[in-house]
Amino acid sequence: MHLRRRLRCCGVLIIAGLTSLSAAQAPAQTRSPDYPERPPATPEQVARGQQVFRSNCSFCHGSDARGGETGPNLVRDVVVLGDQKGELITPIVQNGIPAQGMPKFALSTADITDIAAWLHSQPLSDRGAPSTLDILVGNARQGASYFNGAGHCTQCHSATGDLAGIGSRSEPKAIQNLIVSGGGGGRRRRSAGAAPPVKVPPTTVTVTFPSGQRVQGELDHLSAFVVALREPDGTYKSFARHDSIPKVVVADPLQWHIDRLPQWRDADIHDLTAYLVTLK
Amino acid sequence: MKTGTLLLSMALCLPTGPLLGQGLATDAWPTYAGDYSQRRHSTLRQIDQTNVRHLTLAWVRRLTAGPDAGEGSWFGPPPGPPAITGGVAQEPVTSPGSTSGSPRLAGSILQVSGILYISSPDNAWAVDALDGHVLWHYWWKSRGGIHIGNRGMAMYGDWLYFETPDDYLVSLDAKTGQERWHKEIADFSQQYFSTTAPMVVGDHVLVGTGDDLDAPGFLQSFDPKTGDLQWKFYTVPMNQGDPGLETWASLDAARHGGAQVWTPGSYDAETHLYIFGTGNPTPAYTAMLRAPRDEHTNLYTCSVVALNVDTGKLAWYYQTSPNDTHDWDATQAPVLFDGMFAGKPRKITMQASRNGYVFVLDRTTGEHLLTAKYSDAANWAETVNAKGQPVRNAAKDNTVAGSLVSPDNGGATNWNPPSYDPRTGLLYVVLREIYAMYYLTDKDPRMLVGLGGSEQDVVGSLGTSIVAIDYQTGKLAWKYRLTGGSGTGLLTTAGGLLFANDGSGSLVAFGLRGRRSPVPLWHAQIGSIENAPETYTVDGRQYVLVTAEGTVWAFSLQ
Numbered sequence: 001m002h003l004r005r006r007l008r009c010c011g012v013l014i015i016a017g018l019t020s021l022s023a024a025q026a027p028a029q030t031r032s033p034d035y036p037e038r039p040p041a042t043p044e045q046v047a048r049g050q051q052v053f054r055s056n057c058s059f060c061h062g063s064d065a066r067g068g069e070t071g072p073n074l075v076r077d078v079v080v081l082g083d084q085k086g087e088l089i090t091p092i093v094q095n096g097i098p099a100q101g102m103p104k105f106a107l108s109t110a111d112i113t114d115i116a117a118w119l120h121s122q123p124l125s126d127r128g129a130p131s132t133l134d135i136l137v138g139n140a141r142q143g144a145s146y147f148n149g150a151g152h153c154t155q156c157h158s159a160t161g162d163l164a165g166i167g168s169r170s171e172p173k174a175i176q177n178l179i180v181s182g183g184g185g186g187r188r189r190r191s192a193g194a195a196p197p198v199k200v201p202p203t204t205v206t207v208t209f210p211s212g213q214r215v216q217g218e219l220d221h222l223s224a225f226v227v228a229l230r231e232p233d234g235t236y237k238s239f240a241r242h243d244s245i246p247k248v249v250v251a252d253p254l255q256w257h258i259d260r261l262p263q264w265r266d267a268d269i270h271d272l273t274a275y276l277v278t279l280k
Numbered sequence: 281m282k283t284g285t286l287l288l289s290m291a292l293c294l295p296t297g298p299l300l301g302q303g304l305a306t307d308a309w310p311t312y313a314g315d316y317s318q319r320r321h322s323t324l325r326q327i328d329q330t331n332v333r334h335l336t337l338a339w340v341r342r343l344t345a346g347p348d349a350g351e352g353s354w355f356g357p358p359p360g361p362p363a364i365t366g367g368v369a370q371e372p373v374t375s376p377g378s379t380s381g382s383p384r385l386a387g388s389i390l391q392v393s394g395i396l397y398i399s400s401p402d403n404a405w406a407v408d409a410l411d412g413h414v415l416w417h418y419w420w421k422s423r424g425g426i427h428i429g430n431r432g433m434a435m436y437g438d439w440l441y442f443e444t445p446d447d448y449l450v451s452l453d454a455k456t457g458q459e460r461w462h463k464e465i466a467d468f469s470q471q472y473f474s475t476t477a478p479m480v481v482g483d484h485v486l487v488g489t490g491d492d493l494d495a496p497g498f499l500q501s502f503d504p505k506t507g508d509l510q511w512k513f514y515t516v517p518m519n520q521g522d523p524g525l526e527t528w529a530s531l532d533a534a535r536h537g538g539a540q541v542w543t544p545g546s547y548d549a550e551t552h553l554y555i556f557g558t559g560n561p562t563p564a565y566t567a568m569l570r571a572p573r574d575e576h577t578n579l580y581t582c583s584v585v586a587l588n589v590d591t592g593k594l595a596w597y598y599q600t601s602p603n604d605t606h607d608w609d610a611t612q613a614p615v616l617f618d619g620m621f622a623g624k625p626r627k628i629t630m631q632a633s634r635n636g637y638v639f640v641l642d643r644t645t646g647e648h649l650l651t652a653k654y655s656d657a658a659n660w661a662e663t664v665n666a667k668g669q670p671v672r673n674a675a676k677d678n679t680v681a682g683s684l685v686s687p688d689n690g691g692a693t694n695w696n697p698p699s700y701d702p703r704t705g706l707l708y709v710v711l712r713e714i715y716a717m718y719y720l721t722d723k724d725p726r727m728l729v730g731l732g733g734s735e736q737d738v739v740g741s742l743g744t745s746i747v748a749i750d751y752q753t754g755k756l757a758w759k760y761r762l763t764g765g766s767g768t769g770l771l772t773t774a775g776g777l778l779f780a781n782d783g784s785g786s787l788v789a790f791g792l793r794g795r796r797s798p799v800p801l802w803h804a805q806i807g808s809i810e811n812a813p814e815t816y817t818v819d820g821r822q823y824v825l826v827t828a829e830g831t832v833w834a835f836s837l838q
Contacts, residue, residue: 032373034473035468035471036423067532081493125731126722127492135681223763269684270682
């Protein structure tokens, strides 16, 4: 497990190195977009299209074309998605769809081409984009009393010790995720280069043989057949396991956070976040 | 060859009730799951608990994707055959794993008459099952689409079928790898992409596809000979008067409502029912515009659906996540078996669903028999309604401030196939108990399209396990915690073995002990495992086949 983490760190360094290289030189290999992109329209055409749309279409379809009281969302519409430069949209605008209550519009082909350019410039899906909204809804005072009382956080943490200044070092959302993970789960999805806001001690393992001999160290790899560790001096050792012999006991410093997962109330998480962001 | 062909025709063309009803995967592996029942339980017993420790490498074959895969190096082995090229793109997109490099072999591999048929996005191979050498390689020049995976091929006589990310059904001559024809199966401009394995049932090639934008889902049936469309079943209402329209806020919402069919279904030869799962409603992470009221359940999203394979008409459905807001696809294998339930013999289909609940249904009528939560961690629903459906807790939706929810987006389980052992009545499932903070990233529901509008940050895990679910009670007979964090599908055999990816880079053979926890007996450290293990016999020898890191591994007893 720890080996993986180390490798991942190396990977980040390597990727960072490659990025700086490719910034200096030509990019070695670019991955094609999943779906073909239309040639971009000029900003002037997009602006004209928006203006024509707002005067003629937004009454039904909304000023952003994402649906209004009577007209559907056009950004995800089948016709709009299939259209390149207005060729599919034009007949609909000029003829209307009487059965669905859409009147015809006396717009020129040039106007509709501009509308199409604006529609096609609208972002489709922000899948994977991080939240930029203010997530702070909690009560800092209740968060403080939870931290010092019911949450038992002070058994391991201190507002003037490991968490001092965390409100200056990290964004509220990162702090909130950290409250739950303890630094554990967040490691997996951490964006490249982001330093962990708190230091997490390594997971350790104790291997005990039938003879009574014990070997201890930082856990490196564990399966039903092999356990591997690094001793404090860096020596790597791995042992075969048969029928649960030797005995393996893993100590995860984040065990409290794991055990807590099924018990959290979202309100307590929000209050704790509101409190920790005040630790500037 | 003759024996193999006969087996295939028995398996595919003469769907006799007892044979397929029992769903016995035997010598060959002619379909996605080895048979139509999706049990992934083989009657082979040459490899068993007493000798599995002698299981060893028979051969290993690393594959290379793209047009240049056949070019060997000076020092390497002799080059494979040059790629046969197909496809409609003038200038194919570049995509590692498709046009070059190591393919992701996450699909099922067919084994018929001693030949393996292997696929990955835009690539297909025929490989000799005795030593793994490549007979032919076909490469499709792609116009794009999401290259997330390919779940395998289907076979009808000497003809093969597979789907491409840019929405074509391609048929190949199995003997030569030459293309017979290709048919466009979905509108590329709506961003459909196709990953699933087609299923051949009688004279039908059943073809699903996928989409992560707001497009309607459907299942299509094509003529195996000509590729002509036989029927098309939309999984959401598309017109005024369609059944289920009352479960949507509007026709426009329904027509953009998703319910993609992106995994293969099961087939019940006795009733001619093709039983499959559908995906999430779209937009995925808000119900405000498609399901503002409780009665807006959004049919037939997140459902197990049964169609008559001859007509494409709906026989029954059961929705596992009404009014879903978490991407809880019900696309997990609906496993078919017969057994006693509450004192009565029943023809059953059972699904361990992505949402953390397991459902037992009567497969002839869709009658609900049992719901149980098999994930301790799942916390997005608080109650189960009279129909046996989990009732969503709105407080555990995506919220601006963040909600702690399990499962994470990967689900309690996902596409990775389960296995059902008829001797124990237990369904074995890979269970992930992972938590994420679910953040709503836009307050205006009109801005949410497809899978947009949500940030999900994994914040912890209770671990990944293999669980054994008793279909009669829904209770776990055992839960075996894996040391690693992933699983890619399971296989059981009459030799009393369970083959699984341990998530730590090993294929492991467990000895099954009835209702007691299984014992790890054998393993091979082969790297990141990509598909579900399979087993079959060639020349009297039983093989276990699995893929890892673009490489096919075959094991047998020496």
